[in-house]
Amino acid sequence: MTEGITMTRVIDVAQARKDAKPIEKNDVVFDIQKLTASYGRQPAISDVDLKVYRNVITAVIGPSGCGKSTFIRCLNRMNDLVPGARIDGRILYQGDDLYASGVDPVEVRRRIGMVFQKANPFPKSIYDNVAWGPRVLGMRKDLDGRVEKALRGAALWDEVKDRLKKNALSLSGGQQQRLCIARAIAVEPDVLLLDEPASALDPIATSAIEELMHELKRDYTLVIVTHNMQQAARVADMTAFFSLDVDEGRRTGVLVEYDGTAKIFTNPADKRTEDYVTGRFG
Amino acid sequence: MNRYRRRRIVNRVMELIATVAALVAVAVLAIVVLSVAKRGAGAISWDFFTKPQALFGQPGGGIANAIVGTVLLVLMAGAMALPVGVLTAIYLTEFAARRVAVPIQVVIDVLAGLPTIVIGIFVYALLVIGHTQSGLAGAFALAIIMLPLIARATQEVLLLVPSTLREASLALGVRRWRTVLGVILPSSVGGILTGTVLAVARAAGETAPLLFTSSIFANTVQTDVTKPLPNIPVLIFTYSEQPDPALHEQAWAAALVLMAFVLVASLAAKALLARSRRKLVG
Amino acid sequence: MSAVPTSSPLQARRHRLRGRLGDLALHGLTLAAAFACLVLVGAIVWKILELAGEAFDRFGLAFITGRTWDPVKHVFGALPFIYGTAVTSLVALVLATPLAIAIGLYLSELAPRGVRGIVGSLVELLAAIPSVVLGLWGILVLGPFLAHHVEPWLHSTLGFIPLFGDPQQTGQGLFTAAVILTIMIVPIVASISRELFLGVPRDLEEGALALGATRWEMVRGVILPATRSGVAAAVILGLGRALGEAIAVTQVIGGGTRIGWSLFPPADTLASKIASSYQGAGSGLEISSLMYLAAILLVLGLIANLVAQVIVRRFDPLRGARS
Numbered sequence: 075m076t077e078g079i080t081m082t083r084v085i086d087v088a089q090a091r092k093d094a095k096p097i098e099k100n101d102v103v104f105d106i107q108k109l110t111a112s113y114g115r116q117p118a119i120s121d122v123d124l125k126v127y128r129n130v131i132t133a134v135i136g137p138s139g140c141g142k143s144t145f146i147r148c149l150n151r152m153n154d155l156v157p158g159a160r161i162d163g164r165i166l167y168q169g170d171d172l173y174a175s176g177v178d179p180v181e182v183r184r185r186i187g188m189v190f191q192k193a194n195p196f197p198k199s200i201y202d203n204v205a206w207g208p209r210v211l212g213m214r215k216d217l218d219g220r221v222e223k224a225l226r227g228a229a230l231w232d233e234v235k236d237r238l239k240k241n242a243l244s245l246s247g248g249q250q251q252r253l254c255i256a257r258a259i260a261v262e263p264d265v266l267l268l269d270e271p272a273s274a275l276d277p278i279a280t281s282a283i284e285e286l287m288h289e290l291k292r293d294y295t296l297v298i299v300t301h302n303m304q305q306a307a308r309v310a311d312m313t314a315f316f317s318l319d320v321d322e323g324r325r326t327g328v329l330v331e332y333d334g335t336a337k338i339f340t341n342p343a344d345k346r347t348e349d350y351v352t353g354r355f356g
Numbered sequence: 357m358n359r360y361r362r363r364r365i366v367n368r369v370m371e372l373i374a375t376v377a378a379l380v381a382v383a384v385l386a387i388v389v390l391s392v393a394k395r396g397a398g399a400i401s402w403d404f405f406t407k408p409q410a411l412f413g414q415p416g417g418g419i420a421n422a423i424v425g426t427v428l429l430v431l432m433a434g435a436m437a438l439p440v441g442v443l444t445a446i447y448l449t450e451f452a453a454r455r456v457a458v459p460i461q462v463v464i465d466v467l468a469g470l471p472t473i474v475i476g477i478f479v480y481a482l483l484v485i486g487h488t489q490s491g492l493a494g495a496f497a498l499a500i501i502m503l504p505l506i507a508r509a510t511q512e513v514l515l516l517v518p519s520t521l522r523e524a525s526l527a528l529g530v531r532r533w534r535t536v537l538g539v540i541l542p543s544s545v546g547g548i549l550t551g552t553v554l555a556v557a558r559a560a561g562e563t564a565p566l567l568f569t570s571s572i573f574a575n576t577v578q579t580d581v582t583k584p585l586p587n588i589p590v591l592i593f594t595y596s597e598q599p600d601p602a603l604h605e606q607a608w609a610a611a612l613v614l615m616a617f618v619l620v621a622s623l624a625a626k627a628l629l630a631r632s633r634r635k636l637v638g
Numbered sequence: 639m640s641a642v643p644t645s646s647p648l649q650a651r652r653h654r655l656r657g658r659l660g661d662l663a664l665h666g667l668t669l670a671a672a673f674a675c676l677v678l679v680g681a682i683v684w685k686i687l688e689l690a691g692e693a694f695d696r697f698g699l700a701f702i703t704g705r706t707w708d709p710v711k712h713v714f715g716a717l718p719f720i721y722g723t724a725v726t727s728l729v730a731l732v733l734a735t736p737l738a739i740a741i742g743l744y745l746s747e748l749a750p751r752g753v754r755g756i757v758g759s760l761v762e763l764l765a766a767i768p769s770v771v772l773g774l775w776g777i778l779v780l781g782p783f784l785a786h787h788v789e790p791w792l793h794s795t796l797g798f799i800p801l802f803g804d805p806q807q808t809g810q811g812l813f814t815a816a817v818i819l820t821i822m823i824v825p826i827v828a829s830i831s832r833e834l835f836l837g838v839p840r841d842l843e844e845g846a847l848a849l850g851a852t853r854w855e856m857v858r859g860v861i862l863p864a865t866r867s868g869v870a871a872a873v874i875l876g877l878g879r880a881l882g883e884a885i886a887v888t889q890v891i892g893g894g895t896r897i898g899w900s901l902f903p904p905a906d907t908l909a910s911k912i913a914s915s916y917q918g919a920g921s922g923l924e925i926s927s928l929m930y931l932a933a934i935l936l937v938l939g940l941i942a943n944l945v946a947q948v949i950v951r952r953f954d955p956l957r958g959a960r961s
Contacts, residue, residue, distance in 0.1 A: 196860055381737075451669070
């Protein structure tokens with residue numbers, strides 16, 4: 075959260091990203107329509123309209139408390155675990171309503187994976203952490219190969235290949251987080267949701283994760299929540315800016331602007347976006 | 357998707373098993389309580405509480421002497437166990453170095469797990485051999501049972517007191533002993549009381565320790581603690597071993613009284629705990 | 639920063655001295671209390687062993703394998719009661735453990751908010767039932783029920799297994815005792831298990847669910863392995879309880895010295911033999927033999943308790959890289 079980097083640096087980074095292909099040509103993975111999510115009676119986010127495109131990194135930025143985590147947890151129905159959580163509106167995943175009756179959250183989560191803010195490896199060996207998901211889900215063929223592929227995909231294989239049986243908790247913070255990424259991709263999801271994946275990590279580990287994300291987007295669609303604007307500028311192709319709407323003392327998160335990253339940071343359409351990305355607030 | 361359906365079914369079955377298990381536990385409780393209530397209600401009357409046991413062969417009579425005796429025993433036991441338990445807990449949390457604390461902790465847990473009949477024999481050997489049974493011996497045996505319960509409960513609540521509170525007091529120049537007696541102990545009173553009430557409920561129902569120390573009693577109200585005191589658990593035990601249905605009915609009624617007492621004490625302890633938690637956490 | 643003004647230096651010294659005495663006094667008093675606990679346990683072990691001395695001198699370790707208990711001939715042996723204790727405790731453990739774990743899982747994972755608290759309290763209430771009351775219920779309600787309905791059924795369907803021999807009339811026997819012990823152990827193990835399951839960090843649970851695992855798979859893959867040692871300790875604690883229970887078992891087990899395969903006939907455990915024979919014991923040798931039984935019981939109880947403690951203190955898979 076070092077705001078020491080000036081705004082112009084962020085703009086430079088965003089503009090220098092030449093790898094951003096014309097986004098609209100890709101498939102729509104998530105079509106989110108008028109999404110309102112509440113815990114109890116208070117809505118956390120309200121009326122969000124957004125399309126997430128395939129093989130693209132979409133960042134969700136905004137000040138704390140504006141519902142970024144709530145939003146992302148709606149996408150894989152993790153909010154179902156919170157008693158009293160409710161959504162209105164629709165989330166279409168590849169054309170199918172995620173919240174239709176008869177849709178099993180278990181299946182949803184298999185296809186839409188999640189990496190959490192604080193690395194949460196199981197208290198098992200490194201191998202077992204990655205192998206557990208496939209085992210349980212029935213992908214038992216060539217488990218060793220799967221594990222290696224996932225660990226390579228998370229850029230962790232070389233560091234751990236000689237100690238696969240060691241307890242995962244003996245890894246460093248950054249390594250544990252990459253292990254969690256390996257664990258998530260081992261079950262072959264379509265989408266990876268990352269909720270502030272690097273916020274608990276040091277700068278070196280953070281840049282390793284960011285490089286990894288560039289690799290991952292070839293095979294997966296990524297949605298990442300981050301409170302770090304520079305990270306969004308470095309990594310994301312599309313950026314969604316959420317902010318807080320204060321109305322009669324009630325604070326609800328709303329989607330203010332959603333566009334290509336370069337545009338959000340260099341020439342935002344909404345004044346609120348401009349205020350945020352230039353550091354005037356938040 | 358065969359594998360997926362099977363996983364869903366397994367999940368459902370497991371949920372069912374867990375629910376049934378909980379139902380079984382509740383059902384057993386209900387059956388026992390209802391049995392006691394149904395079979396004992398008939399003998400409950402004003403006489404039951406105010407008259408001592410009937411003479412041999414005579415109908416009627418009550419358990420007044422046993423009630424008085426149990427009350428005396430439990431009060432004496434509490435008076436013996438409370439100070440030692442609280443002081444031991446204070447030693448463990450405030451003074452003991454880790455190397456000393458662990459063995460004492462082990463010993464207290466051992467004490468908590470000793471078969472109560474062994475405790476009864478011990479007190480018998482110590483205080484009854486060479487003299488006679490006595491209420492004091494019985495109370496001492498009950499005190500041994502109550503001691504670890506009170507010590508543990510006190511420890512738990514002492515540990516809840518934030519160390520900042522201790523530091524604040526010491527930083528003012530207040531002495532250790534004043535801090536403990538004037539600041540820490542008062543804020544722990546709720547938890548200590550809860551633990552004591554639970555220990556009392558436990559002690560009131562213990563039979564084995566009294567079997568050797570206070571089991572040969574007459575059917576008159578007795579308050580001389582140097583003689584064996586009549587008490588409810590031994591009375592129930594003795595009656596239950598007789599083939600006389602009239603005595604059985606009295607045993608059920610006494611059991612009802614005992615269970616009512618235990619129930620009230622448990623509820624009181626829960627209420628106390630909730631109240632003291634609110635005060636500490638706010 | 640100026641110092642707090644005090645009166646003359648002499649007075650300050652007295653103040654400090656009194657304070658220090660106070661500290662010492664409290665330290666001494668609490669130390670004495672803690673020490674008293676140590677002494678108490680030591681005294682208990684010592685006394686029991688001392689009382690058993692006469693029988694030990696007479697029979698030595700052969701007492702443990704002796705099959706006869708004859709007050710008239712002055713021959714005593716512990717084997718029938720070790721058998722009784724072992725059988726009732728093991729059967730109770732086998733019945734109680736899965737039940738208790740299932741209840742613990744229900745209370746921590748399945749039950750809806752309101753139900754959780756109520757059912758949890760009810761389970762704790764089950765633990766609070768005095769053993770003499772449970773024993774009374776066992777003699778007059780459970781025993782006859784088992785004798786007339788359950789035992790005949792078990793015998794007719796599973797009678798080829800020697801465990802289920804001819805049913806008894808009164809329902810007093812090892813089986814009834816085992817069921818009573820099960821009722822006693824379940825709430826203990828269930829409550830501890832529930833606490834353990836609730837203690838598994840939420841983000842571990844979410845990590846498993848986010849991979850697309852079902853609830854049960856998450857329980858089996860994350861919660862149960864993580865709480866393995868705690869649950870084992872809880873079970874052993876329950877075992878200790880079962881071993882030491884004298885009153886309820888005495889009431890329903892019928893008494894006897896038979897050693898056989900069937901679970902239905904009457905018998906005695908170490909604890910129940912002591913409780914039932916104590917009043918009528920004649921000779922010093924008989925009493926001392928009963929004390930010898932108590933010594934064996936004490937040793938078994940201590941082993942169970944210490945094993946449970948060791949497990950808890952040493953092997954906790956949630957605590958860092960202990961591989």
